[in-house]
Amino acid sequence: MKTPYIFAKRFVAGESYDVAEKKVRAINEKGNRVTLDLLGENIKDATTAAQTVDAYIELLEQIKTSGLDSSISVKLTMMGLDISEDVCYDNLSRLLDTAKAHNQFVRIDMEGSDYTEATIELFKRALKDYEGHVGLVLQAYLHRTAKDVAELAELGADIRLCKGAYKESAAVALQSMDEIRAAYKEYAKILIEKTSFPRMATHDGSLVKWLLDYAASEGLAKDRFEFQMLYGLRESTMNKLASEGWKTCVYVPYGTMWFPYFTRRLMERKENVFFIATTLFKS
Numbered sequence: 001m002k003t004p005y006i007f008a009k010r011f012v013a014g015e016s017y018d019v020a021e022k023k024v025r026a027i028n029e030k031g032n033r034v035t036l037d038l039l040g041e042n043i044k045d046a047t048t049a050a051q052t053v054d055a056y057i058e059l060l061e062q063i064k065t066s067g068l069d070s071s072i073s074v075k076l077t078m079m080g081l082d083i084s085e086d087v088c089y090d091n092l093s094r095l096l097d098t099a100k101a102h103n104q105f106v107r108i109d110m111e112g113s114d115y116t117e118a119t120i121e122l123f124k125r126a127l128k129d130y131e132g133h134v135g136l137v138l139q140a141y142l143h144r145t146a147k148d149v150a151e152l153a154e155l156g157a158d159i160r161l162c163k164g165a166y167k168e169s170a171a172v173a174l175q176s177m178d179e180i181r182a183a184y185k186e187y188a189k190i191l192i193e194k195t196s197f198p199r200m201a202t203h204d205g206s207l208v209k210w211l212l213d214y215a216a217s218e219g220l221a222k223d224r225f226e227f228q229m230l231y232g233l234r235e236s237t238m239n240k241l242a243s244e245g246w247k248t249c250v251y252v253p254y255g256t257m258w259f260p261y262f263t264r265r266l267m268e269r270k271e272n273v274f275f276i277a278t279t280l281f282k283s
């Protein structure tokens with residue numbers, strides 16, 4: 001049986017662009033940028049992957065027409081990474097051609113560790129032709145991120161740093177939250193030192209505080225990095241940071257294919273399960 005959208009409403013801005021657009025406008029009005037994610041993952045056939053790119057291109061055009069302050073976030077498995085890297089790259093470059101022509105920005109989300117190597121390689125390829133229009137995500141929990149962050153920071157890449165949302169084994173990823181936080185801080189420092197505008201994606205109060213303290217102790221300007229959080233989480237914190245002059249960006253997912261995204265949010269925190277239950281019972 002299909003799970004009704006009402007369950008996902010807290011984390012997903014709507015099932016259509018028109019509904020999501022109103023939410024984005026309200027978020028922009030509070031001084032936050034947005035990155036829109038048309039939900040979906042793991043497309044296995046070339047025709048559907050090409051149609052997905054058409055939908056992403058339409059999304060870039062809709063953002064431009066409606067005058068929203070929004071980039072987009074995409075997953076390479078939506079653009080054919082499970083078919084082949086070449087199919088995926090052709091689709092990615094078609095999307096980035098539009099982004100470049102309209103002076104827009106596309107961020108490549110990071111998926112499970114089976115895709116990390118290919119995602120980074122395709123990103124590095126894209127960076128040569130589309131610098132300023134494409135960025136990537138790195139996950140602090142992966143052991144390999146120590147090497148990836150050093151290499152990509154040297155290239156001056158536009159990186160969103162997050163902890164990592166997928167279930168990974170101890171062979172590939174740190175398992176304890178203390179170790180993940182320590183890695184996050186180490187990589188954040190490298191990105192702040194070496195790149196012009198890194199994006200710090202976390203709802204973790206201790207990391208947000210650490211970032212604010214670090215900025216104060218290093219005398220960093222408020223536009224040296226950006227705070228990023230997910231739609232539906234810590235909204236008042238984001239609005240407060242924005243009102244204090246910090247750069248902020250809310251990741252806003254929408255679309256009908258919300259189930260895997262929604263499941264990851266539930267797995268992260270038991271409070272999220274509680275919130276879904278109260279949302280449901282209130283409506």
Ligand SMILES: Cc1cc2nc3c(=O)[nH]c(=O)nc-3n(C[C@H](O)[C@H](O)[C@H](O)COP(=O)(O)OP(=O)(O)OC[C@H]3O[C@@H](n4cnc5c(N)ncnc54)[C@H](O)[C@@H]3O)c2cc1C
Nearest residue numbers: 109110137162163164165201202203204205228229230251
């Ligand atoms: C903008 C953005 C983009 C992302 N992109 C990706 C991606 O491409 N790939 C990927 O793998 N993952 C991505 N993630 C998810 C990320 O990897 C983590 O899984 C997710 O953010 C949970 O980790 P956390 O640091 O936010 O806090 P958690 O580890 O979930 O929480 C740590 C602590 O923070 C506090 N906290 C957390 N949430 C709240 C809340 N709502 N209210 C109050 N306190 C709270 C609590 O004290 C909690 O114990 C993204 C996250 C964000 C914010």
